[in-house]
Structure formats: C-alpha cells, structure tokens
Amino acid sequence: MKKFGIIALLCCFATLLFAEVNEEAVALLDKTSSLYKQSTGTEMSLKISIDDAQTGQQTSVNGNLKTRDKRFVLSTSFATMNFDGTNLYIYQPDVNEITISSPAESEISDMDPTQIMSMYSEGYQIPKPEYSTENGKKIAIVSLYPEDKAEDFHRLSLKIDLSNYCPLQITTYGKNGMTNTIDILKIDTNKNFSEKELIFDLKKYPKAQIIDIR
Numbered sequence: 572m573k574k575f576g577i578i579a580l581l582c583c584f585a586t587l588l589f590a591e592v593n594e595e596a597v598a599l600l601d602k603t604s605s606l607y608k609q610s611t612g613t614e615m616s617l618k619i620s621i622d623d624a625q626t627g628q629q630t631s632v633n634g635n636l637k638t639r640d641k642r643f644v645l646s647t648s649f650a651t652m653n654f655d656g657t658n659l660y661i662y663q664p665d666v667n668e669i670t671i672s673s674p675a676e677s678e679i680s681d682m683d684p685t686q687i688m689s690m691y692s693e694g695y696q697i698p699k700p701e702y703s704t705e706n707g708k709k710i711a712i713v714s715l716y717p718e719d720k721a722e723d724f725h726r727l728s729l730k731i732d733l734s735n736y737c738p739l740q741i742t743t744y745g746k747n748g749m750t751n752t753i754d755i756l757k758i759d760t761n762k763n764f765s766e767k768e769l770i771f772d773l774k775k776y777p778k779a780q781i782i783d784i785r
Contacts (some may be wrong), residue, residue: 612762624748653771
C-alpha cells in the first residue's frame, strides 16, 4: 500500500509539472501579442511552408497579410482569403472560384498569425521557453501544447526576436504528420487601412463561380 501511495503521488506530481503554465513564457507571449493588440493595423510579408512527413513532399508560397482587429486579407499566388469579421471569402484564380463560408473562431485563428499569437490565454500547457542565437539575433522559442485532445495539432511553436519581441516564425505540428510553418519576413504596425482594403469585392470577379456554404 505504501509503494502504491508513493507511485500515485509521483504520478500526480508529474502531471502537475507538465500542466504548469510557465510565467516566463507567458510574459514573452504577452509582449509579442501586445504589439498587435495596440496596432491600428498590421501588414506582414510571409513565407508559408507545408511539410508532409508521410509523403516527403514540401511546398511553400510567399504571401502578404493585412489585418485589423479580427478582419484580414491574406494574398498568395494560390488564393486570396478575406475575412470580414463574419464571412470568409476564398478566391482561387486557377479555377476562378469563390467560396463563401462562416467559419468558427478557431478556424480563423489558424489563418491569421496575429490571432494565433493571442490564443494562448487558456487551454494550453506552456513550458519554460528555450533560448538560442540565430543569424546574430537572440531568440526565444515558446511552445504551446493543447489540452484539448480533439485538436488536430499536438504542438505550436513560436519563435520570438528578443530585441523587439516581434515573431519570426510560427510552426504548427499536426497529428497527421503535416508541419505548417509561417516565416514572418517583414512587419509593419499601426497601418491605416481603408475599409475597401479589408472588404472582399465580388464585383471584381463577375465570371467567377460562387460556392456559398454559409
């Protein structure tokens, strides 16, 4: 009975250690997310990469992101995604097709890096950050592990430039072997976007096929 009691106690202690949210890591995330919460508008140049461990295939594309509050426009050569706060418009030029949907908040946060950097407040285990130097920059790597086992990823990693607390890279490790990486090449904050810049104009694509799944 004594042996069982000690083992049970150690297991409970290990669980508490793993579930702990490290204050040092949260402080770094707070400084990073505050840059965008206080910004009137943010524009980013991105490189988006997908690595499929099962097939060995790797693809990447450069893009431009404009975001304000929960609205954003993400433009790449493959597609343009525009979320107006309620509806998501995805235009695919290769098939001249527009899909309109009303996604859940969790789906939107996967597309907008500024939302990803603000979703750590609950539901994640966050261990102590790791530190290193890359290309002469001192960086911190903060990892988030979702407590919800239904999530399709098991780890999210955020690389932060310690000189200005700007994010350099966001990587999501999927349970299906897919690794999605967003390299943030350039950031401009406090941009003043016009309403026209953040709204999808269907009139620009008069011949496009519209698929409305709202």
